[in-house]
Amino acid sequence: AWKGEGEQDFWWCIEKCVAEDGWKPNLILDDGGDATHFMLKYHPAVFKKIVGIVEESVTGVHRLYQLSKTGKLCVPAMNVNDSVTKQKFDNLYSCRESILDGLKRTTDVMFGGKSVSVCGYGEVGKGCAAALKGMGAIVTVTEIDPICALQACMDGFRVQTIEDIADTADVFITCTGNRNVITRKHMDKMKNGAVVANMGHSNTEIEVSSLKTKDLVWEKVRSQVDHIIWQDGKRIVLLAEGRLLNYSCSSVPSFVLSVTACTQALALIEMFNAPEGRYKQDVYLLPKKMDEYVASLHLPQFNAHLTELSDDQAKYLGLQKSGPFKPAYYRY
Known part of the structure; x- marks a missing residue:
């Protein structure tokens, strides 16, 4: 690469x-x-x-x-x-740091008081939401899974659909591993200056192909930052052309x-x-x-x-002293 x-x-x-x-x-x-x-x-x-x-x-x-x-x-x-070491470190803890680094490097936005939509509340979404909340952002989560949605509620986040907040949020972060999570229909509703970025999978989560039409103008601001300009003058900020923000605009801790x-x-x-x-x-x-x-x-x-x-103690718990210390089904 x-x-x-x-x-x-x-x-x-x-x-x-x-x-x-x-x-x-x-x-x-x-x-x-x-x-x-x-x-x-x-x-x-x-x-x-x-x-x-x-x-x-x-x-x-x-x-x-x-x-x-x-x-x-x-x-x-x-x-x-x-595996726990992958889920927690690469997905949760790493993304909790790289989301802020990537957004700051590309936009220099101040997040205090900003409305942020985090699409997906798996380990990546949890890390992103926690980091943005810590910066003072008002975070809303979108989810398809009722268990993850309930976790988001218990962590203090509102759970809504992307359609509910497309016209009000300042920043949109996809973390789902799915495709077309944010579509042209959603972006048409977004307000001027909205920032759209992907922390999930490849370049499929944001429907970037729908933005490459004659009625829209692409303006390159700097490396990995584009303005997509509508005919009425509205513009949204698309980061890394929909590719992974943490790999394109930030770094992964060694x-x-x-x-x-x-x-x-x-x-x-x-x-x-x-x-x-x-x-x-x-x-x-x-x-x-x-x-x-x-x-x-x-x-x-x-x-x-x-x-x-x-x-x-090992005998009481029915374990080997050297582990493993948890059964395969244990949820950390």
């Missing part, structure tokens, strides 16, 4: 990774499922020889489960996205990258070294023991010291 890389370049890079002369991949480390689906579609013979897939994104995992459900997943896959990269590396090693038959043609969660191991490796950074269970 490189700055200014276009979509054609993107697929060229994947082609080179998948089918370069002189070597054949035996594992896939994916983010979004693009490499997996590209190989399955254009190089099925290579795909069938893959030892395993490690996927780190919500969207990519969703696509893997779809393949499994339809019987098209002919190799085992590891769902790293739903500590977070260390946690998530460690998780992915251990998953790849596990898939490669696993005895035949341990993993079948299905999607698996990262073993809890590995999750805990990744966390323990990063505790010294904070000079943190774990309490050790006594033999009596």
Whole structure:
């Protein structure tokens, strides 16, 4: 990847990774499922020889489960996205910081008193909403899931639909992993100066293609910042042309990258070294023991010291003294 890389370049890079002369991949480390689906579609013979897939994104995992459900997943896959170390650090804690950095670098908007719509209240949405609330913004959440919606209510946020607030909010942030969350219809209703950005998935959450019409004018303000101007003079501020704000306009802390990269590396090693038959043609969660191991490796950074269970305490809880300390179904 490189700055200014276009979509054609993107697929060229994947082609080179998948089918370069002189070597054949035996594992896939994916983010979004693009490499997996590209190989399955254009190089099925290579795909069938893959030892395993490690996927780190919500969207990519969703696509893997779809393949499994339809019987098209002919190799085992590891769902790293739903590991605790990925969910909490990459999605929640990292986005809680990068959302503000990205918005400040591109717009220099003061958020105190601003009305902000956060679309989606998963881990990414939770991090974004908390950060913006901490800056004094009035945050409204949109959600399809009643559990996430109730969490938002209990965290002090109003839950409404995008249609309810399209004409009143100052800033719109998508965090859903879905497509066309903000459409041309919504943007037509937005007020002058509204800021629109994506923290969710790829460039699909905002219907950017609907803005490339003859009745609208694009004005480049600076790198990653465009004004979209309506015929009546109204303009909205579109960041990174709808691509991921934290990757395009900010940075991901190296500590977070260390946690998530460690998780992915251990998953790849596990898939490669696993005895035949341990993993079948299905999607698996990262073993809890590995999750805990990744966390323990990063505790010294904070000079943190774990309490050790006594033999009596471990017996009482029915645990090994070295873990895992929580069952697979435990919700952190």
